[in-house]
Amino acid sequence: MVLDSKQSVSVGIFLLELDDALMAQASSLWEMLDAEEIEKANRRLKEKDRVQYAAAHALLRYALFAWTSVPGGEWRFARSETGRPRVTNAGFESLSFSLSHTDGLVGCALAENCGLGFDLEWLERPTLSDGVKALVFSDDELAELHPLQPREAALYALQLWTLKEAFFKAMGTGLKGDLRAASFHLGGIPHPSSIAHAWRFQTLRPTAHHCGALCCSLDPSVQMHVVTRDELRASFSRSPCAPVDRSFQARSST
C-alpha cells in the first residue's frame, strides 16, 4: 500500500469505563443490543465478560449514532471470514470501526475512508511469560525490552502488544498473522523491516490503568471522547429523528 504522507483523517475514539456504578446497572445495556449481540454476550461464562461485551456493543452503537446521526438501533453488522466486523447499512460503505474490550474499559475507533485498528489493554493483567514473549516479539523488540526493570518491561510489553493487535485488526487477520513480523520500537514507531512500516500508529494512555494503540492507514487526528452512562442511555431513548449533538467533538478535541 502506498500512502500519501500529506493525507490525514479524523478518527473518533469512544471510551466507556466499566466502573462499579455501570456494572451495578448493567441490565440497561441489554436494551441497546440486537438478538445476535445478546446471544454472543450470553455465550460468555462469566458475568463480568458478558457485561464487557454488552458495554462494548452498546458503546459501538452510541459511537455510530454520534458520528453519523443514524440511531444506534438501526445499525446492522456483518463479519469477514477472518472475523473482521463491518457495518452493512447502505451509504456507509466507507465507514470503518474497530472495537476493543478489556478489564475496566471498552472502546471503539471510527473513521471514514481509511483502514483502522484499535486495541486496549488493562495494565494490571498478568505479565507475559518468556515463552509467549518469544513467540510474539521480534528480536529487535526483545533487545529493547531486555535492559528494562521488570515493571517497566511489563508495561512496555503490553504497549507493544496493543500496537500489534491494532495492526492485525487493521489488516483484518486478527492474531492469526505473524506477530513477530509486525515489530515496533518502544515509542510505537514500526522498525523499518516491519510489515507495519507503511501504517501510522498512535500509542494511547486512555486511563491510569489502561494503555492502547491506534493503527491507521492515514495520519490520524484523534478526537477522544469518554462516554458517560447517561449519554449512552440518552442516545438510545431519543427519537430516531432527533438532531445529533456533535458538541462532544469540540469538547474532546481541546
Ligand SMILES: CC(C)(COP(=O)(O)OP(=O)(O)OC[C@H]1O[C@@H](n2cnc3c(N)ncnc32)[C@H](O)[C@@H]1OP(=O)(O)O)[C@@H](O)C(=O)NCCC(=O)NCCS
Ligand atoms: C481479533 C483479536 C485479535 C481480538 O483480540 P482480543 O484481545 O481478544 O479482544 P479485543 O477486545 O481487543 O478485540 C475484540 C474485537 O476485535 C474485533 N475483531 C475480531 N476479529 C477481528 C479481525 N479479524 N479483524 C479486525 N477486528 C477483529 C471484534 O470487533 C472483536 O469484538 P467483538 O467480538 O465483541 O465484536 C482476536 O480475537 C483474534 O486474533 N482473532 C483471530 C481471528 C479469529 O480467531 N476469529 C475467530 C472469529 S471468526
